[in-house]
Amino acid sequence: MWELIRAGNVMMIPLGLCSLVALTVFLERLYALRRSRILLPEVAGAVATLGAADDFVVARAILARNPGPFAAVVGAGLDHADHDWQIVRDVLQEAGRQESVRISRHLNILEVVAAVAPLLGLLGTVTGMIRLFEDVKAVGLGDATLLSGGISEAMITTAAGLIIGIPALVAYYWLQGRADAIIFELERYATQVLDTLRERRLRAAPRAGS
Numbered sequence: 001m002w003e004l005i006r007a008g009n010v011m012m013i014p015l016g017l018c019s020l021v022a023l024t025v026f027l028e029r030l031y032a033l034r035r036s037r038i039l040l041p042e043v044a045g046a047v048a049t050l051g052a053a054d055d056f057v058v059a060r061a062i063l064a065r066n067p068g069p070f071a072a073v074v075g076a077g078l079d080h081a082d083h084d085w086q087i088v089r090d091v092l093q094e095a096g097r098q099e100s101v102r103i104s105r106h107l108n109i110l111e112v113v114a115a116v117a118p119l120l121g122l123l124g125t126v127t128g129m130i131r132l133f134e135d136v137k138a139v140g141l142g143d144a145t146l147l148s149g150g151i152s153e154a155m156i157t158t159a160a161g162l163i164i165g166i167p168a169l170v171a172y173y174w175l176q177g178r179a180d181a182i183i184f185e186l187e188r189y190a191t192q193v194l195d196t197l198r199e200r201r202l203r204a205a206p207r208a209g210s
Contacts, residue, residue: 015157018117018168019164022168026171033175035178037068043063047193050200073096076095088194114172120161121158125157126154
């Protein structure tokens with residue numbers, strides 16, 4: 001393996017950095033995008049009690065004990081519960097957008113690595129062939145070792161770029177799918193919070209009028 005890396009010459013350095021970055025981001029997002037870590041059942045239980053509770057003291061206490069994207073979205077709705085439901089809707093949408101960005105952060109790095117790694121491999125192929133032709137021009141075609149070394153450098157960097165880029169692309173789409181599923185669940189709960197707060201306002205309106 002080490003001989004193959006050495007044969008790839010200097011272009012294996014940026015390719016190695018790409019693989020390290022992709023692996024780091026993949027492991028970090030794999031840990032962060034666990035459904036149980038974001039969609040906490042305690043917060044979901046707090047959402048379920050909003051319609052029956054007289055106030056939001058218990059719900060706020062649960063949110064304070066379980067911080068995160070889910071609690072942030074629900075808390076934004078509760079903070080504006082006394083406003084008109086259209087305002088609450090806009091607040092929930094904005095909170096959802098902000099948390100969606102946080103949930104999907106760093107995934108674009110995998111997409112960049114997936115695009116850049118094969119290009120770096122191609123660049124290594126080009127530089128390897130250029131070096132090969134320069135050597136051939138200097139010493140002629142009689143040295144088979146020289147020819148095989150230049151061709152090896154060209155082919156190894158291409159293969160390394162693809163070996164790094166393809167898994168990075170697969171990891172990007174897989175993790176993006178997990179993030180989208182979590183975001184969809186957050187949107188569903190945000191809609192539930194909005195509907196509950198709207199119903200509370202409608203029930204409170206006749207009492208206020210009397």
